[in-house]
Amino acid sequence: MAKPPRPPESEPELMVRARALAGRRVGELATELGATCPPDLRRAKGFVGGLVERALGADAASRALPDFSRLGIELKTLPVDGRGKPVESTFVCTIPLTEVAVLEWGSSPVYRKLRRVLWVPVEGDRALAPAARRFGEPLLWSPDTQEEADLRFDWEELAGIIGRGDVETVTGHLGRCLQVRPKAANSRARRRGTDRDGASVDVLPRGFYLRATFTAQLLCAHFVLPSSARGVGGA
DNA sequence: GATTGATCATGT
DNA sequence: ACATGATCAATC
DSSP, X not given: OOOOOOOOSSHHHHXXXXXXXXXXXXXXXXXXXXXXXXXXXXXOTTHHHHHHHHHHTOOOTTSSSOSBTTTTBEXXXXXXXXXXXXXXXXXEEEOOTTTGGGOOGGGSHHHHHXXXXXXXXXXXXXXXXXXXXXXXOOEEEOOOHHHHHHHHXXXXXXXXXXXXXXXXXXXXXXXXXXXXXXXXXXXXXXXXXXXXXXXXXXXXXXXXXXXXXXXXXXXXXXXXXXXXXXXXXXX
């Protein structure tokens, strides 16, 4: 692998780097970084995400910090179709099953992860070889008033159910913008949880994910109009 | 066609 | 083991 850039020291510096990706292809970037593009992502699901981390100078690699630790910004690549619409949900965080009952929205891992996110759209059509996929225009995003209210609503519903010890009743159907789905090596994986009586039980690990409908809406809204023109904050 | 549940690779 | 990065593929 070649030249890992310094972490960006400011948001503008990060955005200059991120915008420079727009219109370029995954394969070119891989070549520059000395990486080899896989023929498909079946056995390399995090390949594009890792590539962009390195290209932009993310420094948190596998630590419990935002990708750009100094700036407090999380990086998410977002696979989109030919019209710019997300084709996959977005993983947010694993669910701390034994703690969720005690967490408030403001102290929740969902809130912390989503406070500030750099979205980097990338073509995600499976018919396109990974190397041929182009990057889109990045969006540095924080939830606006309505988005945060929506996220909070779902968090309270889902965390409430899990906090009561009913994680096994939660399916991916619940939640308007957030959902709960498995997050594990396989369906036999187990991690410590709490049942309805407060007893310790081993359950399938799960994570919070953003629905594609939610990321579609946020891309559209924040690209089409700047937040100041949408009456954010109550106008 | 959209969605849910299952799964893959890598690093600490 | 569990965190990071996600997409695959069966099913609705």
